[in-house]
Amino acid sequence: MGNNTQSMNIHLKVWRQKDRLDKGNMEDHKMDNVSPDMSFLEMLDVLNEKLVREGKDPIAFDHDCREGICGMCSLMINGQAHGPESETTTCQLHMRKFKNGDTIVVEPWRARAFPVEKDLMVDRSAFDEIIAAGGFVNVNTGNPQDANCLPISKENADLAMDAAACIGCGACVASCKNASAMLFVSAKVSQLALLPQGQVEAEERVQSMVNKMDELGFGNCTNEAECEASCPKGINISNIARMNRDFLKASIVSKS
Amino acid sequence: MTTKKLDGKVPEGPIQEKWDKHKFNMKLVNPANKRKFNVIVVGTGLAGASAAASLAELGYNVQSFCIQDSPRRAHSIAAQGGVNAAKNYPNDGDSVWRLFYDTVKGGDYRAREANVYRLAQVANNIIDQCVAQGVPFARDYGGFLANRSFGGAQVSRTFYARGQTGQQLLLGAYSAMMKEVSKGKIKLYTRREMLDLVMVNGKARGIITRNVVTGEIERYAADAVLLCTGGYGNVYFLSTNAMASNCSAAWRAHKRGAYFANPCYTQIHPTCIPVHGDHQSKLTLMSESLRNDGRVWVPKNQDDKRAPNDIPEEDRDYYLERKYPSFGNLVPRDVASRNAKQAVDEGKGVGSTGVAVYLDFRDAIKRDGKDVVAAKYGNLFDMYERITDDDPYQVPMRIYPAVHYTMGGLWVDYNLQSNIPGLFVLGEANFSDHGANRLGASALMQGLADGYFVAPYTLGNYFASEKPEQEKVTTDAPEFEAAHKESRDKLERLLSINGSRTTDDFHRDLGKIMWEYVGMARNEEGLKKAISEIKNLKEQFWKDVKVTGTNTNINTELEKANRVADFLELGELMARDALERRESCGGHFREESQTEENEAKRDDENFAHVAAWEWQGEDTEPLRHVEELSFENVALTQRSYK
Amino acid sequence: MRSFKQIMTSSIVKKQVMGVTGLLLCGFLLSHLAGNCLIYVGSDAFNTYAHTLITNPFIYVAEAILALIFLSHIGLALRLTIENNKARPVNYYMKTPTGRGSTFASSTMPYTGFIILVFLVLHLINFKFGPVYNTQVNGVEMRDLYKTVVEYFQSPLNILWYVFAMLALGIHVSHGFWSAFQSIGFNHPKYNCCLKMASKGFALLVTVGYSALPIFCYFQGAK
Numbered sequence A: 001m002g003n004n005t006q007s008m009n010i011h012l013k014v015w016r017q018k019d020r021l022d023k024g025n026m027e028d029h030k031m032d033n034v035s036p037d038m039s040f041l042e043m044l045d046v047l048n049e050k051l052v053r054e055g056k057d058p059i060a061f062d063h064d065c066r067e068g069i070c071g072m073c074s075l076m077i078n079g080q081a082h083g084p085e086s087e088t089t090t091c092q093l094h095m096r097k098f099k100n101g102d103t104i105v106v107e108p109w110r111a112r113a114f115p116v117e118k119d120l121m122v123d124r125s126a127f128d129e130i131i132a133a134g135g136f137v138n139v140n141t142g143n144p145q146d147a148n149c150l151p152i153s154k155e156n157a158d159l160a161m162d163a164a165a166c167i168g169c170g171a172c173v174a175s176c177k178n179a180s181a182m183l184f185v186s187a188k189v190s191q192l193a194l195l196p197q198g199q200v201e202a203e204e205r206v207q208s209m210v211n212k213m214d215e216l217g218f219g220n221c222t223n224e225a226e227c228e229a230s231c232p233k234g235i236n237i238s239n240i241a242r243m244n245r246d247f248l249k250a251s252i253v254s255k256s
Numbered sequence B: 001m002t003t004k005k006l007d008g009k010v011p012e013g014p015i016q017e018k019w020d021k022h023k024f025n026m027k028l029v030n031p032a033n034k035r036k037f038n039v040i041v042v043g044t045g046l047a048g049a050s051a052a053a054s055l056a057e058l059g060y061n062v063q064s065f066c067i068q069d070s071p072r073r074a075h076s077i078a079a080q081g082g083v084n085a086a087k088n089y090p091n092d093g094d095s096v097w098r099l100f101y102d103t104v105k106g107g108d109y110r111a112r113e114a115n116v117y118r119l120a121q122v123a124n125n126i127i128d129q130c131v132a133q134g135v136p137f138a139r140d141y142g143g144f145l146a147n148r149s150f151g152g153a154q155v156s157r158t159f160y161a162r163g164q165t166g167q168q169l170l171l172g173a174y175s176a177m178m179k180e181v182s183k184g185k186i187k188l189y190t191r192r193e194m195l196d197l198v199m200v201n202g203k204a205r206g207i208i209t210r211n212v213v214t215g216e217i218e219r220y221a222a223d224a225v226l227l228c229t230g231g232y233g234n235v236y237f238l239s240t241n242a243m244a245s246n247c248s249a250a251w252r253a254h255k256r257g258a259y260f261a262n263p264c265y266t267q268i269h270p271t272c273i274p275v276h277g278d279h280q281s282k283l284t285l286m287s288e289s290l291r292n293d294g295r296v297w298v299p300k301n302q303d304d305k306r307a308p309n310d311i312p313e314e315d316r317d318y319y320l321e322r323k324y325p326s327f328g329n330l331v332p333r334d335v336a337s338r339n340a341k342q343a344v345d346e347g348k349g350v351g352s353t354g355v356a357v358y359l360d361f362r363d364a365i366k367r368d369g370k371d372v373v374a375a376k377y378g379n380l381f382d383m384y385e386r387i388t389d390d391d392p393y394q395v396p397m398r399i400y401p402a403v404h405y406t407m408g409g410l411w412v413d414y415n416l417q418s419n420i421p422g423l424f425v426l427g428e429a430n431f432s433d434h435g436a437n438r439l440g441a442s443a444l445m446q447g448l449a450d451g452y453f454v455a456p457y458t459l460g461n462y463f464a465s466e467k468p469e470q471e472k473v474t475t476d477a478p479e480f481e482a483a484h485k486e487s488r489d490k491l492e493r494l495l496s497i498n499g500s501r502t503t504d505d506f507h508r509d510l511g512k513i514m515w516e517y518v519g520m521a522r523n524e525e526g527l528k529k530a531i532s533e534i535k536n537l538k539e540q541f542w543k544d545v546k547v548t549g550t551n552t553n554i555n556t557e558l559e560k561a562n563r564v565a566d567f568l569e570l571g572e573l574m575a576r577d578a579l580e581r582r583e584s585c586g587g588h589f590r591e592e593s594q595t596e597e598n599e600a601k602r603d604d605e606n607f608a609h610v611a612a613w614e615w616q617g618e619d620t621e622p623l624r625h626v627e628e629l630s631f632e633n634v635a636l637t638q639r640s641y642k
Numbered sequence C: 001m002r003s004f005k006q007i008m009t010s011s012i013v014k015k016q017v018m019g020v021t022g023l024l025l026c027g028f029l030l031s032h033l034a035g036n037c038l039i040y041v042g043s044d045a046f047n048t049y050a051h052t053l054i055t056n057p058f059i060y061v062a063e064a065i066l067a068l069i070f071l072s073h074i075g076l077a078l079r080l081t082i083e084n085n086k087a088r089p090v091n092y093y094m095k096t097p098t099g100r101g102s103t104f105a106s107s108t109m110p111y112t113g114f115i116i117l118v119f120l121v122l123h124l125i126n127f128k129f130g131p132v133y134n135t136q137v138n139g140v141e142m143r144d145l146y147k148t149v150v151e152y153f154q155s156p157l158n159i160l161w162y163v164f165a166m167l168a169l170g171i172h173v174s175h176g177f178w179s180a181f182q183s184i185g186f187n188h189p190k191y192n193c194c195l196k197m198a199s200k201g202f203a204l205l206v207t208v209g210y211s212a213l214p215i216f217c218y219f220q221g222a223k
C-alpha cells in the first residue's frame, strides 16, 4: 500500500544449478506486473508459482523468518550481498527499490567454504563448525550464580550486544573479495571477549576459532571493509581488529 | 472407543513443594549408565536446543534434528520482546507467586496450575543460566540487569536484549549445544524434516526423516524422542511465523496415537503490519510496546475516504479508549484484536484494502517531541517504513491483527511426556502452560524451562523406571520398515498427482477458511461450515495439487505440499475443537458466549478442562478426551478491563 | 600446544607480519626520503651521505635485514593473494562494490604492490648496480652517485615512470598504513579517524616527496 502503486516489468537473470556437481548457468526470466510493495522474495515466490504451473522446477533459495533475523536468506543481487540497501536483508528488500524495466542479476553466495547445494542455496555449515570450535562459554546447565552477581558495564554490555547481533547469514563472506569469514568470527569472539563470562577461555577460544576458520578454506582478510558495508546488522570491523589483537596476544602468551 | 478422563500426573502436596518433592522422588540414571541411552531431539528452537545441550551435558547421546541449514535459525530467533522471570530486581513487589498468578489468570484459567507454578519457579534459574552463557541482556549504568514491563503486566519483570531477545536466548542455547557437538555428545542433523514417529511395543523409539538436500528418507532409532518443533500458526497461511514453521512433526505423532490438546487456542496479535496484496507471504509483528504511546482509531463514518491527517478529531473514533476507559489502548491482546476486527467488519477499516486500523503517534509526538518518540520506537518505525513505504512520524501506522502463537499442542502430563511412553513434547509444540491465552514474554520462558530444567529430570525418570534400553531396537525393525514405506509412498503420491493448482493455492484457500471461521471470532454455523469446506479442500488437494520435480534432490515444492497436507487435517481438528468448546476463553471467542458488553464469557462449569483429541483414522471422527482442571490456589474470576 | 609453524601460518599472523613489515618499510621510505633530500643540498652532501652509509661495516647487516623485510612482505603478499583467489573458485557473474566499504586503494593492493616490486628491481639496477662514476669530496675518493641519479633523470620517460610508480606507492600505503594498524589490532574509536588521516597524509608525503626529486634532478642536469 505504499505510495508507488505502478506495477513494474522486471528482467531477471538467475543462477540455476541442479546440485553441487552441476556446472550451472544463468537463466533469463521476464516478469510482468511486479508490485513495488512485494519483497524481493515474494517476487521470487510469484515467479516460482508460475514455474510450477508450467511444470518446471522452481528456483531453490533459502529463507525462513522473512523479517531479517534468522539469517537464512542470502542472494547476491546485482553484484551486492543482500542487494543495494544498507543494513537490509534480502527478505526485507522491497521491489520499490528497483525501477520499471530493470535487469536484476541474482546469484548465490560464492565461496569455496560455501558450496552451492542447488540454484541459489548454499551450504553454510562451515559457520556452525567455527562456532563448535569455541564460540561458547563452557558452562553446563545447572545452578550458576545469581545473574546480578556479575555486573557488566553498560558500555561493554552494549558493545557485546552490537557484536552478538550477527545473524550468521554469510553476507560478509559473500561480499569480501577474499571470501574471508573474519567479520562473522570476530563478532562472536568479540561478544565473548567483552564479557567477564568469556574471559577464562578467551585465549583458547580465539585460537581455535581462527584455526578452524582457516582450515575450512575461507580467505585471508585484507581489511577491505566490504563485509561491514554489506552486513545487514551493521557489524563493525573494529571487531576484526579486536580479534586480531586478541589472537596476537594469545599466540604470544598462551600456554596451550 | 470411549472418551477417557486423562491424568496429568500432578504430584501431591502443596503447590510450592510439588516440583521439589517430585524431583526427589524421581528415579535417577547412574552417571556411568547415561551414555547407554540415545535420545532424539527434533527441533533446535529454545526448547530443543536447551534440551539437547542439557541432556548431552548429563551424558546422554543426543541426535538433534532441524529443518534449517543451521540450528541457530529456529523460529525462536524472531522473538523480540523479552523473557519473564520473577527476580524482583526492581523491588516492585514481584514474586514467584505473582508470576504464577498472572500466568494462570492471563491464560484465562485454562492451564494446569502445577505446571504454571513450576514454570514461575524455574524462571529465575533461566536468567542466571543465560547470563552465565554470555547472553548480553540489557543493563543499566551500574552494570546490573535492566527490566521492563511488558504485555500489560503491573510489574517490571521482563528481561530483554534490545528488540532481539529471542535471538540472544537462542544463540545462547545454540552455543551450549555446539559445545556438546564439539565434544561429540550431540550429533547434528540439519536440513532434515521429520516425516514420522516410529513406535515399537507402544513406546516411541525413533523417527523417519527426509534429508532435504538429497531427498533420502532416513531412519533413526533411540530410547526416547523429544519433539520441540514449535507452533502451528501457519495453518492460517499468513501468520507471524517463519515460512518453515509447520505442524507436521506433531501431527504425525498425533496420527501415531499422541493426543492433540486444545488445538483451537490460537493467539492473534493485535499490532501487525496489514496484508497488502495477494502475493503476501507472511506478516510482520510490530512490538506490542507501541500501544504504550500510539492511539488506536478508525473514522467514525463508514465511507470516510479522507487521508488520515485530514480527518478532524470529532470524526475519529478512538474505540479502545472509548470502550475501556481504564485500560484504554493497553487492553490485552485478544481484546485489542477482536475490537479491530469489529471496526473493520463495520466497514470502518482504513487503507486501500479497508482491512486495517490506525495506530497514531501524532499526540505522542506533540506531547514528547519527535526525538523522544524516535528514541523509544525508532527501530520499529524504520522497519515499518521499509515494509510499507509510509513514514509513521507523518502519517498514522496502519495495523491489523495476525496469527502469532498457538497455545494448543500435543497433550503432555506434568513430566512433559505425551500419552505415548517415551515421547516427550517441549516448547510451543506442547499445550501445557499458557492455557487459552499466552502472556507476552512467557513463551521464551517456557521453552527454556522445559529444555533446561524440566525434561532433563523427567526423562531420566523415564529411563530409570521404564528401562527402554533393555529392548534393543534397530532401524531394521519392521516398524521402521513400515513407517519408512508409508512416508515414501506419501511423497510419491504427492508427486504423481500432477494436477492444476499449486500447493500455495491450496494453502491460501485453507488460510482464508481458517481466518474467516476459526479466527478471532467463532460461531457454531461458521465452524460447521469450516469443517465441511476444509474436508472438500482436502479432497481436492489430493486430486488436483501440482508438485513438480523429483524426490531425489532439493524440492521445496514437495516439502511445502507435504506440510500443507498435514495443515489441512489439523485445520479441521481446530474447527472441531472450537465447535465443541461452547464457551469463550482467552484466544478462543465464541460469539454465542459473550456478556452484554460483548466481552468473552467463560463457562467454568462445563469447560474448565483440557480437550485432548485422539486420532481415529482418516475417515473417522476423532475422540475428545478431557483432563479436568482444578484450581486450588487461584480463584476463578471473569476478566474485566473496563 | 600450538607449534610456532601453526601460529605463523594462521591467516591472522600472516597478515600481522605483512603489517609489521609494511610499517617497517614505511619507516625505510621516510629515512630514504630524508637521505635523498640531500640531493637538494648538492652533490657533495649527497655523495658524502651515501659514502658514509656504504662504508659503514654494518651496512651488510642492515641491507640483509631490509632485504628480509622486503622479501617477507612480498612473499606473504604473494601467498595471501594466491590463497585468496583459491577461496572463491567460481567468480561472480556480477560483482558491484557497495561504495560504503572498500576503496580503490584497498582493492588494488596486489597490483600497486606489483608495480612497486617492478620499480624496486629496476631501481636497484639503475642506481645501486648502475653506472659507477667516481668523485672526490674534501679529498676523499667516493662514488659519484649524484651523477648517476641526475643522469638517469635526464630522460623524461624515466621521470614519468618514477612519478607513476610513486603514485602506485602512495596508493599502496594510503590503505596499507591504516590497514597495518587494523591487522595488528590497533583500533580505537577515538583514534580511528586520526589513523585514516595519517595514512592519507603519509601517502601524500611519500608520493609528492619522491616525485619531486626526479623533477629537481632533471633541472640539475640541464645546468
Ligand SMILES: Cc1cc2nc3c(=O)[nH]c(=O)nc-3n(C[C@H](O)[C@H](O)[C@H](O)COP(=O)(O)OP(=O)(O)OC[C@H]3O[C@@H](n4cnc5c(N)ncnc54)[C@H](O)[C@@H]3O)c2cc1C
Binding pocket: B042, B043, B044, B045, B046, B047, B048, B065, B066, B067, B068, B071, B073, B074, B075, B076, B077, B078, B079, B080, B081, B082, B083, B165, B166, B192, B193, B194, B195, B228, B229, B230, B231, B240, B241, B242, B245, B246, B248, B249, B285, B404, B405, B426, B427, B428, B429, B440, B441, B442, B443, B444, B445, B447
Ligand atoms: C514474531 C514473534 C515474536 C515473538 N515474541 C515473543 C516474545 O517477545 N516473548 C516470548 O516469550 N515469546 C515470543 N514469541 C513466541 C516464541 O518465540 C515461540 O513460541 C518460541 O520461541 C517457540 O520455541 P520452540 O523451541 O518451541 O520452537 P521453535 O523455535 O519454533 O523451533 C522449532 C524447531 O523445530 C524444527 N522443526 C519443526 N518441524 C520440524 C520437522 N518436521 N522436522 C524437523 N525439525 C522440525 C525447526 O527446524 C526448529 O528448529 C514470538 C513469536 C513470534 C512469531
Ligand code: HEM
Binding pocket: A221, A222, A223, C015, C016, C018, C019, C020, C021, C022, C023, C025, C026, C029, C073, C074, C077, C078, C080, C081, C109, C110, C111, C112, C113, C114, C116, C117, C172, C173, C175, C176, C177, C178, C179, C180, C181, C183, C184
Ligand atoms: C616500500 C614498499 C612497501 C610498503 C611501504 C608497503 C606497505 C604495506 C603495508 C603497510 C601494508 C598493509 C599490511 C596490513 O594491512 O597488515 C601492505 C599490504 C600489502 N602489500 Fe605492501 N608495501 C610495500 C611493498 C610491497 C610490494 C613490493 C608488494 C608486492 C609485490 C606489496 C604487496 C602488498 C599486498 C598485496 C598487500 C595487501 C595485503 C594486505 O593488505 O595485507 N607491497 N603493504
Ligand code: HEM
Binding pocket: C032, C036, C050, C053, C054, C063, C116, C120, C123, C124, C127, C128, C129, C145, C149, C162, C169, C210, C211, C213, C214
Ligand atoms: C626518487 C626517488 C628515489 C631516489 C632518488 C632513490 C635513490 C636511491 C639511490 C641513489 C640508491 C642507491 C644507494 C646505494 O647504492 O647505496 C637507492 C637505493 C635503494 N632504494 Fe631508492 N631512491 C628513490 C626511491 C625509492 C623508493 C620509492 C624505494 C622503495 C620502494 C626505494 C628503495 C631503495 C632500496 C631498497 C635501495 C637499496 C638500499 C641498499 O641497498 O642499501 N628507493 N635509492
Ligand code: SF4
Binding pocket: A165, A166, A167, A168, A169, A170, A171, A172, A173, A183, A184, A187, A227, A230, A231, A232, A233, A234, A235
Ligand atoms: S557478520 Fe554480518 S554479514 Fe556476517 S554473518 Fe554476521 S550478520 Fe551476516
Ligand code: F3S
Binding pocket: A175, A176, A177, A178, A179, A180, A181, A182, A183, A220, A221, A222, A223, A224, A225, A226, A227, A228, A237, A240
Ligand atoms: S571485506 Fe574481507 S578483507 Fe576483511 S575487512 Fe571484510 S573480511
Ligand code: FES
Binding pocket: A062, A063, A064, A065, A066, A067, A068, A069, A070, A071, A072, A073, A089, A090, A091, A092
Ligand atoms: S529470511 Fe530470515 S533473515 Fe531473511
